[in-house]
Amino acid sequence: MKRKWFQLVSTFIHNGYVGFLANSNIYTGFLKNLCGPGLNCHSCPASLFTCPLGILQNFLISIRILSWQVLIGSFFYILGFFLFFGLFLGRFICGWLCPFGFLQDLIYKIPFFKKQIKFPLHIENYLKFIFLIFFVILLPLFITNEIGYGIFMVLQIYMSCRNYRSWIF
Amino acid sequence: MKKIIPFLWILMFISFFLGVMLGGNNFVKERAVTLCLSCMGLEE
DSSP states (O other): OOHHHHHHHHHHHHHHOOOOOHHOOOOGGGGGGGGGGSSSTTTTOOOSOOHHHHHHHHHHTTTTTTHHHHHHHHHHHHHHHHHHHHHTTTOOOIIOOOOOHHHHHHHHHHHOOOOOOOHHHHHHHHHHHHIIIIIIIIIHHHBBBSSBBOHHHHHHHHHHHHHHHHHHH | OOHHHHHHHHHHHHHHHHHHTTHHHHHHHHHHHHHHHHHHHTOO
């Protein structure tokens, strides 16, 4: 129970900018220089911090168009945050601080048909790394548009569906 | 494994130092203050 409250407070801190209700704009202050501990979309208007994985993907999708100075600078800056969180907090982030983990915990509580997928243990141990390498590194790095700018597969699907969306609404 | 942890601490400080010196924080902020496509009105 204590963990849930901790996650709730962390989620509110991650999304603590209420000024967007008044000025209809995204937060652009100093805290956006810093990565937050956990997954939280940094393009949401209420978001105070940058998402570490989101910015890593952003870095990878634009790796072909950045100048070497920005490339090296942003690489080391992002690496610094990953090391900082890993060395200070480790997996404490996953269970206690991550807003996305909190959302998943809440969704899991909805009583609904759940199918448990079983893999052999030696595959299960490495499944998270396969997901990380495929979705966070390889997709942004190699799925590119005509100008060499990386583009997510989901985004491509979204853009191809947007006509249907405007038709619906 | 424990032997490399001090090196990771040193790497962390060097990474932050180099990152800030080369303007990595500006890249992070620039990308993080960009709204997603639907909010930018690109879907119209």
